[in-house]
Amino acid sequence: MTSELAPGIISRTPGSIAESRCLVIGAASGIGLATAERLRASGAVVIGADLPSARWSGGRAESSHAAGWSLAMDVTDPRSVRAAVSSALRTLGGLDVVVNCAGILGRVASALTTPVEEFDRILKINLTGAFIVSQAVLPAMAEAGYGRLLHISSTAGKEGVINMPAYSASKAGILGLVKSLAKEFALSGVTVNALAPGNVMTPLFQEVPAEQQAAQAAKIPMGRFGTPAEAAALIEFIVSPAASYTTGSVFDLSGGRATY
Numbered sequence: 001m002t003s004e005l006a007p008g009i010i011s012r013t014p015g016s017i018a019e020s021r022c023l024v025i026g027a028a029s030g031i032g033l034a035t036a037e038r039l040r041a042s043g044a045v046v047i048g049a050d051l052p053s054a055r056w057s058g059g060r061a062e063s064s065h066a067a068g069w070s071l072a073m074d075v076t077d078p079r080s081v082r083a084a085v086s087s088a089l090r091t092l093g094g095l096d097v098v099v100n101c102a103g104i105l106g107r108v109a110s111a112l113t114t115p116v117e118e119f120d121r122i123l124k125i126n127l128t129g130a131f132i133v134s135q136a137v138l139p140a141m142a143e144a145g146y147g148r149l150l151h152i153s154s155t156a157g158k159e160g161v162i163n164m165p166a167y168s169a170s171k172a173g174i175l176g177l178v179k180s181l182a183k184e185f186a187l188s189g190v191t192v193n194a195l196a197p198g199n200v201m202t203p204l205f206q207e208v209p210a211e212q213q214a215a216q217a218a219k220i221p222m223g224r225f226g227t228p229a230e231a232a233a234l235i236e237f238i239v240s241p242a243a244s245y246t247t248g249s250v251f252d253l254s255g256g257r258a259t260y
């Protein structure tokens with residue numbers, strides 16, 4: 001179905017992931033990078049966004065990037081997020097899919113020695129950032145009558161991981177955020193869900209101290225860590241048109257570690 005909305009924005013309910021217009025945030029590394037690559041390989045048009053850095057030049061979405069279109073975005077800065085989302089909307093004529101993989105681990109330390117400033121920094125990127133992204137993308141999706149918004153939580157948000165008080169709290173916050181947003185947008189054609197990975201081999205996971213990695217490995221019934229490609233495969237399903245009757249849900253990706 002095709003209908004004209006705001007100037008330049010076209011509602012075009014995709015019939016498959018190949019017909020979807022996607023924005024992947026945190027696309028320079030790890031799960032976000034694998035997701036952008038997988039969606040592109042499936043035929044979707046994908047814009048990646050990440051913090052500007054030497055490896056991520058960003059720039060206007062109109063300019064081509066080696067790995068596809070790229071945008072600079074800091075999820076903690078509402079103006080930066082709004083500007084990047086507007087650019088993506090103009091370039092693609094709409095956004096059917098937004099996957100927000102931006103996140104940090106932060107300092108791994110006892111709650112008693114974690115400075116309040118560090119707690120706030122982690123919450124701001126992992127949780128407030130997800131709220132800012134949601135505020136920026138949901139109006140256009142709701143107006144179009146179709147959308148798939150996915151934020152990345154963590155097993156840490158369900159279980160709580162020792163020496164990661166802020167990280168665990170931020171990821172638990174994602175669960176409440178997506179459940180609230182899902183209800184608010186349930187009649188709009190937009191689904192809002194969370195992925196809760198356990199341990200996925202990415203640069204972020206490599207920051208976890210070795211002894212803590214070993215302790216987490218011991219909890220995984222499948223006996224191994226996950227890969228970014230495995231995360232991307234589940235993400236592709238969650239943001240596909242086929243996943244039409246699931247919103248406000250948490251999809252585990254933990255090799256059997258998550259038990260509820």
Ligand SMILES: NC(=O)c1ccc[n+]([C@@H]2O[C@H](COP(=O)([O-])OP(=O)(O)OC[C@H]3O[C@@H](n4cnc5c(N)ncnc54)[C@H](O)[C@@H]3O)[C@@H](O)[C@H]2O)c1
Pocket residue numbers: 025026027028029030031032049050051073074075076101102103104105125129152153154155196197198199200201202203204205
């Ligand atoms: N790897 C794991 O084991 C694991 C487990 C559970 C949850 N997660 C979550 O999955 C998501 C992706 O993590 P990953 O393992 O791929 O990590 P990663 O470090 O490989 O990638 C994270 C990306 O987020 C970007 N980013 C950080 N701050 C940002 C900001 N302010 N604005 C925009 N982009 C920003 C980084 O530049 C980076 O490219 C994170 O939310 C992480 O918490 C990862």
